[in-house]
Amino acid sequence: MLAVFGALAVARANPVPLVIVYILLFSAHIGLYWLNLKHHPNRRWVVFYYLAQAVLIISLAGFSYGGDNIRVSVVGSTTMCLIGESLGLWGNTRRSLLLGLVYAGLAMVLLFVLVGRNDFGAAVSNLLVNGVFIVLFMVVLNQQFTEREKAQELAERLESANARLAANAARIEALTLQNERQRMARELHDTLAQGLSGLVLQLEAVKAHLASQHTERASAIVDQALARARGTLAESRAAIDDLRLAPADLADRVREKVDRFAGATGIRCEVDLAVQENQLSAAVADHAVSILSEALANVARHAQADQVKIRFVLEREELELEVLDNGKGFDVNGQSSTGHYGLLGMRERARLTGGLLAIESTPQNGTRVRFTVKNSHGGQRP
Amino acid sequence: MKPIRVLITDDHLIVREGLRLILETADGIEIVGEASDGAECLRLVPKLKPEVILMDLQMPRMDGVTTIGHLRAEHPEIAIVILTTFNEDELMIRGLQAGARGYLLKDTSRETLLDTIQAAA
Numbered sequence: 001m002l003a004v005f006g007a008l009a010v011a012r013a014n015p016v017p018l019v020i021v022y023i024l025l026f027s028a029h030i031g032l033y034w035l036n037l038k039h040h041p042n043r044r045w046v047v048f049y050y051l052a053q054a055v056l057i058i059s060l061a062g063f064s065y066g067g068d069n070i071r072v073s074v075v076g077s078t079t080m081c082l083i084g085e086s087l088g089l090w091g092n093t094r095r096s097l098l099l100g101l102v103y104a105g106l107a108m109v110l111l112f113v114l115v116g117r118n119d120f121g122a123a124v125s126n127l128l129v130n131g132v133f134i135v136l137f138m139v140v141l142n143q144q145f146t147e148r149e150k151a152q153e154l155a156e157r158l159e160s161a162n163a164r165l166a167a168n169a170a171r172i173e174a175l176t177l178q179n180e181r182q183r184m185a186r187e188l189h190d191t192l193a194q195g196l197s198g199l200v201l202q203l204e205a206v207k208a209h210l211a212s213q214h215t216e217r218a219s220a221i222v223d224q225a226l227a228r229a230r231g232t233l234a235e236s237r238a239a240i241d242d243l244r245l246a247p248a249d250l251a252d253r254v255r256e257k258v259d260r261f262a263g264a265t266g267i268r269c270e271v272d273l274a275v276q277e278n279q280l281s282a283a284v285a286d287h288a289v290s291i292l293s294e295a296l297a298n299v300a301r302h303a304q305a306d307q308v309k310i311r312f313v314l315e316r317e318e319l320e321l322e323v324l325d326n327g328k329g330f331d332v333n334g335q336s337s338t339g340h341y342g343l344l345g346m347r348e349r350a351r352l353t354g355g356l357l358a359i360e361s362t363p364q365n366g367t368r369v370r371f372t373v374k375n376s377h378g379g380q381r382p
Numbered sequence: 383m384k385p386i387r388v389l390i391t392d393d394h395l396i397v398r399e400g401l402r403l404i405l406e407t408a409d410g411i412e413i414v415g416e417a418s419d420g421a422e423c424l425r426l427v428p429k430l431k432p433e434v435i436l437m438d439l440q441m442p443r444m445d446g447v448t449t450i451g452h453l454r455a456e457h458p459e460i461a462i463v464i465l466t467t468f469n470e471d472e473l474m475i476r477g478l479q480a481g482a483r484g485y486l487l488k489d490t491s492r493e494t495l496l497d498t499i500q501a502a503a
Contacts (some may be wrong), residue, residue, distance in 0.1 A: 189440070189467065190394075193467045193488075194394040194396060194397055194467070194488070195394075195396055196489065197394075197396075197397055197400070197467060197487075197488035197489045198394065198395075198396030198397045198399060198400040198488075199396070199400070200400070200488075200489040201397065201399075201400025201401055201403065201404055201488070201489070202396075202399065202400045202403055204400075204404050204491060204492040204495075205400065205403035205404045205406070205407055205492070207492070208404065208407040208492050209407060212407070221403055224399070224403075228396045228399070231396075232396065264442075
């Protein structure tokens with residue numbers, strides 16, 4: 001402020017650079033507008049900005065360059081611009097009302113000082129007529145700016161959300177693969193590792209009996225071990241077939257999953273099964289069976305249900321898989337993205353097939369998992 | 383000399399059978415029963431009163447580590463020996479921390495199995 005008044009004093013004393021100082025003051029006024037577009041959300045900047053603009057307007061009004069008419073026009077246009085700007089930026093708020101009143105008051109005082117009491121009424125009328133257009137122009141201009149700013153912010157947020165979604169999708173895919181590896185490890189552990197461990201123990205027993213000349217007993221154990229070895233081989237073969245996801249009778253696979261679930265949990269199952277071998281693409285069938293497994297596993301782990309209805313039906317080229325339990329349910333919206341890989345895995349499988357997965361549940365009212373997919377979708381292999 | 387009373391707890395029949403066949407060849411060891419999971423083991427212990435329990439870790443319904451915790455609290459006099467396969471190091475450590483007295487690989491030799499049971503008893 002001191003600098004501005006200092007510059008004015010210099011300008012009055014030296015008429016030659018007068019126009020330069022005038023241009024500088026006006027440039028500062030316009031420059032502040034430009035800066036305010038960027039910094040207006042900053043509260044400290046807002047206080048500085050409107051004070052600085054008021055000082056500049058007073059300085060320009062006090063300038064003798066150009067005569068009274070020019071000074072009246074400058075006061076009128078600059079104050080109206082600021083009123084319009086504040087309305088455009090802040091809208092129908094207390095802040096813009098306060099700023100409007102302050103700048104209107106400033107305009108009145110400066111006009112009164114510049115034109116005196118006699119011409120004050122005419123100057124105000126003139127200001128009102130011309131000022132309306134300036135205010136409207138500034139309102140529209142600044143509204144457009146704020147809208148553009150909002151759109152840009154929204155675009156940035158969308159871009160950021162897209163990046164997060166892509167990262168999550170990659171993570172889910174990695175988790176799905178990890179689950180598959182864990183399943184393979186479990187299968188190997190439960191078949192080959194246990195079977196071979198048991199056979200080693202039995203052979204140890206055979207060795208002990210042979211060392212003690214108990215050949216009959218040793219022979220009996222060898223027979224038993226042979227039977228167990230064959231059993232282990234059959235189990236391993238089944239596990240390997242399962243891991244290979246080789247084409248099998250889909251209806252049998254579904255029945256087997258349900259039977260195994262019912263046998264292990266004691267939960268009563270009603271099955272509506274209408275699908276035949278080779279009606280579905282192998283990839284879609286594999287994903288559908290895996291979703292069924294995961295849904296049943298969730299019932300076993302969490303639902304505390306005593307009845308499950310399973311629908312696995314292919315009609316008019318669309319597969320409908322539904323698992324409905326009468327358990328305790330859960331808050332679907334309350335599930336964190338990190339806590340329930342089973343649900344994430346099902347969603348990932350549905351995504352890979354191009355199908356739809358809907359999970360409906362409310363506490364104490366059971367859970368319905370529904371997966372639908374068009375058979376025309378080939379689906380990606382798990 | 384009174385035989386050591388052993389209870390086998392493993393969900394795989396083939397492993398239980400193998401252990402039983404080996405232990406049958408040893409004097410001084412009596413197999414008092416078999417359990418296919420931790421819950422069954424806890425049910426059998428008061429009735430069978432084993433001195434040593436051979437305990438698998440990965441089992442349905444109740445796993446080995448949980449079962450060991452219960453046994454430590456309710457029957458601290460029983461020696462527990464963990465049965466483990468090649469990929470269960472972390473579980474085995476948890477089992478030992480829970481109170482197991484030792485561990486054995488499931489494909490162990492007869493001599494090691496018998497020595498471990500006698501040492502644990």
